[in-house]
Amino acid sequence: MGNVFGGKSRPSRVTEQDKAVLQLKQQRDKLKQYQKRITLHQEKEHLLAKQLLKDGRKEKALLLLKKKRYQDQLLDKTENQISNIERMVQDIEFMQIELKVIEGLQAGNDCLKSMHQIMSIEDVERILDETQEAIEYQKEIDDMLAGALTQEDEDAVLAELEAITGGEDVALPDVPTEPITEAERTQPERRRAKNTEREMLSA
Known part of the structure; x- marks a missing residue:
């Protein structure tokens, strides 16, 4: 059996x-x-x-x-x-x-x-070289973002800023020192509520 x-x-x-x-x-x-x-x-x-x-x-x-x-x-x-x-x-x-x-x-x-x-030795060497190049490239970007500019770059940035402002100082508004009242705080919210109601009616 x-x-x-x-x-x-x-x-x-x-x-x-x-x-x-x-x-x-x-x-x-x-x-x-x-x-x-x-x-x-x-x-x-x-x-x-x-x-x-x-x-x-x-x-x-x-x-x-x-x-x-x-x-x-x-x-x-x-x-x-x-x-x-x-x-x-x-x-x-x-x-x-x-x-x-x-x-x-x-x-x-x-x-x-x-x-x-x-994976051959050539593949490993190629990957290591590409990795090293990527690291060096990233380091250059980091140095630039960190403000590591030459004096010539600094002068070029100042000249561009001068051209944008037309040689005049740009006046910026002062920061308010008075506390915000309850009416001022709720005003933007009321405005948003009215806009929402208007949109619903026009739909």
Whole structure:
């Protein structure tokens, strides 16, 4: 029947490295179980050897002690194997992290290359030159607006002002010093109201 919902099955994200790490950890656990079983067996045989010595069965007790000695050597080898397996697991897991870092760096490099292809060095230099020209042009305008004129410009402005006024001082009205009355304040408003009413009637 395939997938119940008819969709495509998702690809497995378990890599060969993940499978290898899992197998190594399973083997490590089996070795630890073996260690535990041998250790318990040794403890029982050690007690049995004591009992045999009490019973005067020295040769049987000696045989058990030799067997224990051999098992001690097996335990040492097992411990070394466990250490090697754990070291290998750590190396594989660290390599997986390094691979992810390298993949990230590669993606970053590809992104930078694509961006460099979009904008070349010549484009950057052209944009910088245009920007510098625009800044200098704006500075010239700012200096002119700020009054940074030469003496010749100042003389030309005064001459133009002299020509406009016809050589005579222009009289300006004095600023009123008396307070504005309520009638004077409302007069413009009344005038605007009348104009509005007149416009509505003529419409």
